[in-house]
Structure formats: structure tokens, C-alpha cells
Amino acid sequence: MNENLESDSAAGSVILRHRLITRLTHWCWAIALFLLLLSGLQIFNAHPTLYVGAQSGFEFDNDVFSIKAMRDAAGNAEGVTTVFGKSFDTTGVLGVSGPDSAQSYRGFPAWATVPSYQDLATGRVVHFFFAWLFAVVFLLWLFASIINGHLRRDILPTGGELRSVPRSILDHLRLRFHHDGRYNVLQKLSYGGVLLVIFPLIILTGLTMSPGMNAAWPWLLDIFGGRQTARTIHFACMLLLVTFFVVHIAMVVAAGPLNELRSIITGRYRISGHRTDMGAGK
Template sequence: MQRDRMARLGTMTLATTPRETSGGLVYRQRLATRVTHWLWAISLFFLLLSGLQIFMARPDLYIGQQSGFQFDNAVLSIDAVQNADGSLSGVTDLFGHRFDTTGWLGVVETASGPTPRAFPTWATIPSYRDLGSGRVVHFFFAWLLVGTLALWLVASLANGHLRRDLLPGRADFRDLPRDIRRHLRLRFEHRREYNTLQKLSYVAVLLVALPLMIATGLSMSPGFNAFAPWLLDVFGGRQTARTIHFLAMLFLVAFFVVHVLMVVLAGPFNELRSIVTGWYRTRPEASDA
């Protein structure tokens, strides 16, 4: 009986080796990775909706140090206009091109009827206009995001997750065309290692987009400006930093949509088990030259 137990333990040990590609359960996600993943998901959800609440106070984006009527540096503007018949229309100006966005941006349906409002009530926290509460929620989850990213970075450096699993090497870049073809054909590899597109997307989010969000957010803080005024110069002014902050948010939303789609297409049960318990079922894949 003791011999059988040792044999089972040996099989489990072999199943968790980094280069395992045959069928079977492998321990793919460490505890630190799983915990920080869900903390990021919660933080980004509240940051997005509270951020849109804050953005409604001035739903315009500019490039440069300053903004106002005397400057011609707007890249995005969401507004409500009154039509000749007295009705309201939502309009969005993007790089000088005007679009009717009634019902989505500028003018939305509420219990009171068509209402001048940059975003629908379901897209903001709180759902009603409350800049103060939106800022409180936003800053709380912003610091939670900062702490979670710091925790993940320390843990990933200590356990080798960053070097071993995320940073792409030469072999990954050589495999990139093949990986793109497989994704276009909806043929997904089920192995312990991340594929090249996963590595590139995770690096873009964890080492570029999230730090950029944090840095641009800090650059809009008057208190942090007093501590590190040079950060505003790095981003070319508060208005440019605000625009970059908004664009980084759009990138993260796009990543989330694609990420969820890939989870569904690749097998949601297996993917969710991996990020909840750490265990992932691999499957041999046919070669795709």
C-alpha cells in the first residue's frame, strides 16, 4: 500500500514538470498567480465604472498641458445638443468628426426619459451622478491594484513565474506565425506552458498597461505632482496623461473581452479550474506546420 502511494506521488510529480505536454493534470497556476488574478479582476471592474463616473464631470480628452475654449487640442468630446424640435441628441466628436451617439453617449434613457449624460446609468458607479463617491471608490481600488501588482511582481520574481512562464524567448518569436495561424483556425494547444500570443498579451497587460495606468493616474494627482513634478513632463502634461489613462483603459477592456472569448473557446471548465485550483488538464496536439 505504501508502494502504491509512492507511485501515485511520483506520477503527480512528473505531471507538474514545466515541460509536460502529454495528457493529464498539471499544476499550472501558483497560489500567488490565482489570488492576484481575481484581485485584478475585481479592482479593474470597479475602477472602470467609477472612472467613467469621474470622467462624466468633464467628458472630454485633450493633448497637452492645458484645455479650454482658447485651445484647439481636443481629441474626444461627448456632449448633448438640443434639436430644433426641442428634443435632445447625444453627439461624440472624435478627432473633429461628429457622430450621433444618442442612447449610448451624451444622451441616454433613464426613468425620467432622455437625459443629458455621458454614459448610461449601468456603466457607472454610483449609477447616479455623484463625483465624490466615484472618486472614493476609484482611489480605493486604484491602491488595491497597486498593492496587488507589487505582490504579484515580488512573488513572480521569487518563484520564477515571470522568467519561466511569461517572458517570451527566441523560440516563442519563431513560433509566433504558427501560433497566429492556430488561433485563426480556433485550434488551441492545451499544455502547461503559455503559447506565444498568451505570453505577449500578458506581458503587455502586466508590465506595460497596468504600470502605465498607475503612472498616468498618479500624474493627475496634485499631491503627487508636488512630490514628483517630473512625472507630468514625462507624459507631456496633465491633459495628455488623462488621455493616455483613458486609452489604456480601453486597451484593458479590449483585452478582457478577448480573454473571456478565448477562455470560452478553449474550454471554460478547464481554464476556470486552472485559475481557481491551479490544476490544468493538458492534451496532446497534432503538429501544425
């Protein structure tokens, strides 16, 4: 799809940067991932411990992450989060949260889960609904991106672009952004990592935790080393997506939030100058 030059001014030109399919899938993912995160933390609270291996239980010593509510020497409740054997006091946020008069003993606090109260059944219903929506939208995006060239053109970096990574990093550190309507190499690498690595991983590990899928596709258990390892990878992918979201929002603000937000809502994006290579948009 060629970018359509719509107007010229001293401030630059307005181009059509994002296709309709890109804008629709973007906002579907934004809604789905938000509710998947909060409902996923609700499910995690039912057993706030992660393991590596095919099995778990008191007789095994393979946990890598846990959130617990414990009592200190004085008998006061405290939240303890353990990561790879290192324990941290997380009272007030993880393990034990809420006011002293009404403390809640749970992994993640009420404000971080859907529903806010402890309800595993409802959390699973919400999570599974948006998980299937997320997967269907991903397949739709992947199919459309292969057909319209978006994947090849805007997501996969070329050899020349990969060689420019150091320069692009320096430009970002100096907050120097080139508004030409095309993705720079760091955007391509980050979007490619999310769309082609993390998204498929989070979908497949989610399927691996399903007994029904274990019966239909037992090879998933072999690939991910069992349900417990799949659950840990699933959780790690969630943390990576949250990190990506924070960095993504920071870059949007630094690059010009109004221009960036308009482009993902209407598709129109203002470039900072003319260029002869009017490549395709997102």
C-alpha cells in the same frame, strides 16, 4: 515551481498550473478593475472631454475626444460623440440616454457607472480605494514573479517563440489550441503587454493626475506632457484593458471554459497529452 502530475487518463493528465499568488492576484485584479472602470466612468462624466497637452479650456483647441448632449434643428436632445474631429450620433448610449420620458444628459449612461446616479465625490472615493489596492497587488505580483521565475518563464517570450508568431496566429484563427499547460507565444505577448506595459502606464498616469504627486514627483508631468495628456493616456489604457478582457474571455470559451476556469480557481489544469518537458506553471 514544477508542474505536479496528479493523474493519468485517456483524456490526459491533470497538472498544477497556477500558483496560489497568481490565482489570488488574478481575482484581486478582476474585482479592482471592474470597480475602477465603473467609478472611472463616473469621474469622467464630470468633464467628458479628453485633451492632449498640458492645458485645456475654451481658448484651446486640443481636445481629441468628447461626449456631449446637444439639440438638433427640431429641438430634440441628441448625444454627440466626437473623436479626433469626427462626430457621431450616439443618442441612447453616450451623451443622452434613458427612456424618452426621463432622459439623462451625461457622458456614459447610469448602468455603466458607480454609483449609477451622478455623484463625483463617491466615484472618487471608490476609484482611489481600488486604485491603491490595484497598485499594491501589482507590486506584490511583480516581486513574487521575479523571485519564483514566473516572469522569466511564463511572460517573457524567447527568440524562438517570437519566430513562431505567424504559426501561432494561424493556429488561433483555426481554433486549434494545444493544451500542454504552457503559455503559447501570443499569450505571452498579450499578458506581457498588459502586465508590463498597460498596468504600469495606468498606474503612473493616475498618479500624474494627482496634485499631491505632482508636488512630490514633478517629473511625472514632464514624462507624460501634463495632466491632460496623462488623463487621455489613462483613458486609452482603460479601453485597451476592456478590449483585452473581451478577447481573453472569448479565448477562454474557445479553449474550454471549464478547464480554464478550474485552473485559475484551484490551479489544476488538464493537458491534452503527455510531454517530456514538464516546465513550470503560471
